Amino acid sequence: MFHKQNAMIRAGFVVLGLAVGAVFGSSAQAQQFKMNIGCPTLGSEDLGKYTIDQLNEACHNSSSGSSSSSSSQPVQVASAEGGAALSCGQHKALAAFARMNPGFVEGETSQAIVSKYCGDGVPDNSVPQGSQAGGDLLSGVFRFERGYHTQYSGAKRSICQPYYSGDAYLERGKITFTSGGHTWRGTISQNSFVSITRDGVTPRPKNPTSISGPMLEAELYNGYCGYGFFRLSAK
DSSP: OHHHHHHHHHHHHHHHHHHHSOOOOSHHHHTTSOBOSSSOOTTOTTGGGOOHHHHHHHHTBSSOOOTTOOOOSOOOOOBGGGGOBOOHHHHHHHHHHHHHOTTOHHHHHHHHHHHHHSOTTOOTTSOOTTOOTTGGGOEEEEEEEEEESSOOOTHHHHHSOSOEEEEEEEESSEEEEEETTEEEEEEEOTTSEEEEOGGGEESOOSSOEEEEEETTSEEEEETTTEEEEEEEEEO
16 A cells, blocks of 8 residues: 555656656756755864754754743744755764764754765765655645654553554645644655754654654654654555
């Protein structure tokens, strides 16, 4: 069933690609994506001077709340740089910041993206392999699936379940869904990468939480539950 759903959503991407020009796959073609110029790249001298909120604002969304806030009010999320894609070099920078600051869970998901999609031969100035054009143009109801890889027992299992599913609502670069007693709000970039930071989850989780990666197979990380997966498919 899931393979059929993935085929359906990929077909949707193809249609979108024809509408906007093409679906980009190779490194050379990927340069046609609009890049996020506000996010630092690997080697940036100022990387260590950023706060978590500043990186989330520059790289993931344009209106971030305070990382120390306990507010349960929803935040306004808008794609940084008008939905532009992050390059492999920028994901490497976020991963490097996470190694300096373990509280930056968004960098944990970027590290997983680097390991999967930005290996040898992929230039730092290109988007990660697996990028597909047009994700920021999608609107409608999609199916989401998420879960944590580690199988827990006892009370922790009820919080860190291996599988959740439901409806996700996409509106031209924005995504909203409800799961596990929380409402999740984030963005989908031009290259179809989903991004949800800790400030997009309400009520705010006790532990830092992040979703990042290709919307067909993104990375989920929570400071309490560990690593997991997140994916969207056509209904």
